[in-house]
Amino acid sequence: MRIADRLFILALAVFFAGAPAIANAAGFAISTNGYADDAMLPASDGYDKMSSDNVHSCGGTNHAPGFSWVNPPANTQSYAILEVDPDGAGGHGVNHWVIYNIPGTATGISTADIAGAKFTPGRGTGDLVGYRGPCPPVGDAPHHYIVTLYALGAPPTMPAGLDHDGVVAAIKDHILGATTTVFRFQRM
Numbered sequence: 001m002r003i004a005d006r007l008f009i010l011a012l013a014v015f016f017a018g019a020p021a022i023a024n025a026a027g028f029a030i031s032t033n034g035y036a037d038d039a040m041l042p043a044s045d046g047y048d049k050m051s052s053d054n055v056h057s058c059g060g061t062n063h064a065p066g067f068s069w070v071n072p073p074a075n076t077q078s079y080a081i082l083e084v085d086p087d088g089a090g091g092h093g094v095n096h097w098v099i100y101n102i103p104g105t106a107t108g109i110s111t112a113d114i115a116g117a118k119f120t121p122g123r124g125t126g127d128l129v130g131y132r133g134p135c136p137p138v139g140d141a142p143h144h145y146i147v148t149l150y151a152l153g154a155p156p157t158m159p160a161g162l163d164h165d166g167v168v169a170a171i172k173d174h175i176l177g178a179t180t181t182v183f184r185f186q187r188m
Contacts, residue, residue: 027071030149030179033108034065040142041185047135058187063115064097064131065183068108069149073176077104078156079149080167087143088136089125095164096132096145098122100171101156120156123163134185142186151177 035041046060067081080100088094101120102109113119114131121130136143154174162170 028069028073028151028177028179029071030067030069030147030181032065032067032147032181032183033110035183037181037183039183041134041145041183043188045133046185046187047133058133058135060133060135062131062133063111064133066108066110066114067147067149067181069179070107072104072151075153076151076176077154078102078152079104079106080152080158080171081109081147081149082164082167083124083131083145083147084164085134085136085143085145087140095124096134097130097147098124098162098164098167099131100158100162100167103156104152120158120160120162122167123161125164127163134187136185136187138187140187142184145183145185146180147182148178148180150175 031037032039043058044060045063045065046058048058048060048062078100079102081097081102082095083097085094085096099109099114099119099121109119117130123129124132134143134145150171152171152174153176154171158167158170
């Protein structure tokens, strides 16, 4: 993805998610294991909640992909990850994932780590705890899912149960750098 596109996506994430704007530390980068940046996710990666009206039935596995990162800023003591869909809720944005208290020694987070709640899962939109796979309305253009990794200069001590805004408030004075990756999903 071009640098200009990445900066625009980061600006969208900041605008919709309310997170502070932080410049990317030199070379600090996150990648989605198994997917290129800006990749279209397959239907199997959609949300799996079944409802009586099938509104939230995307038939997927609802398993978060793993992530890895390189070149964190010096003195990183912990990480937090926020995922937002700025296209969701009619353009108001949907917080799909809040996870934090990831130790500064980590170089990634696996699907097993996520499923096993190895790190502290927070509450996304709708008070859902943990990862919420993509499931935009049928007929919408592909939604963008912006995953932002924050490197923090504070140890992993945030209390359990924080939502997106709670994490943003807790980390705002401790951010050493941030990096993003984007994936897309369309429901047919």
